[in-house]
Amino acid sequence: MRTAFVCTLVALLAACSTPASDTERLPRPPSTADAAGEAPAPSEPSTSAAPAPRTQPPPRDWSRVPWTGGRRRVAPDAATQAPSVLTDPARAQLVYHPTERLDDPDGWAGERLFFLGVDDRWRTLDMGDLGLPEDSWQGPDTYGSGALSRDGRLWAAHTRGGAVLLDLTSGAVRRVPFPAGRSDVRYVDWIPGQDVVSAYAAAAQSSKYSTFHFGREGRVTPVRYPAWRTRFDVDGTPVEIRGASRQRLRVKRWADDAVTSSTLTPGVEVPRQIRRRAFGVFHTKYVALLAARRSWPSRQPAQVWVLDKGTGAMAARLQVPATTSIVGWTDDRLRLLIANRRLVDWEPRTGRLRRVLDLPGPYPAHGEWAGTTVSLPSP
Secondary structure (H helix, E strand, O other), X not given: OHHHHHHHHOOOOOOOOOOOOOHHHOOOOOOOOEOOEOOOOOOOXXXXXXXXXXXXXXXXXXXXXXXXXXXXXXOOOOOOOOOEOOOOOOOEEEEEEEEEOOOOOOOHHHOEEEEEEOOOOEEEEEHHHHOOOHHHOOOXXXXXXXXXXXXXXXXXXXXXXXXXXXXXXXXXXXXXXXXXXXXXXXXXXXXXXXXXXXXXXXXXXXXXXXXXXXXXOOOEEEEOOOHHHOEEOOOOOEEEEEEOOOOOEEEEEEEOOEEEEEEEOOOOOXXXXXXXXXXXXXXXXXXXXXXXXXXXXXXXXXXXXXXXXXXXXXXXXXXXXXXXXXXXXXXXXXXXXXXXXXXXXXXXXXXXXXXXXXXXXXXXOOOOOOEEEEEOEOO
């Protein structure tokens, strides 16, 4: 479950329209290779980046960053009473899961989320109200905020043995069983521009994952790209980013029937922590990365990098607390969850920072495996 939680932190999502059918829009798995041993096409020429811009320092006090539109907004705390999304349904613009800890109550009754509707009202979901079997709960670990479809109408989340789809406009619940032998389902993510969910799963106690797609109808289809190593570009292409050297990042794309490879040169040393793997958060022009020098949780500050997708040149970088995560792009602003405490929009082009939402405590202690998660609708 810890792998799922780390992925969820970087998770990213925003809003659009519906394709003709789920199966018509599934990316075709590459025929050139297997997920365990791809044979990439010849690498594209690498482009040397211009000198990186200086790192934007953090504000002296994140709590004093101006509010978007001058309006202060605070999320509910875990004990807040709010209407249930099952009985007062509405499309959502954001999902928030309060801080979770390993010693939280066992079972689905210990999982509670909050949905901010498009009508600007908060609703709650107690997972115990979905009627899920208790043996489908995945154990005492951080669960996450799940994934919102692009129109904010559907919410997807993982369970042991499959996934669950909740229609936020009607309260209807659909269980999506996965193939036998793939009971340990992990991170779920709506594919940008499609009404299709990607998830990966393994046998119990195994780290050999397989990737699956499913749509609104709940039909599960295996595909070949390695979802546990990739995130989606805005066109729905799975992309893996990892270190090629101390100065370069290798980018692999699973598009149609080919796997292609290229390199990005940010113009600064690539931290060891993201040489292994970096989960990109994609914009039409840029890719954002969280560049941390030590594994989470850590006291050492991290940086948010914004790179030009074509050249790899560093467009901007911002110093942030280590326990920061990238939630997603909203137009040309990058939404960040700062140290489990507040949502902040950063405009890399101007350096402008604006607060969006404050999250109530209690907050994780230093070194504690606990955290808050937030999801936006998929692109």
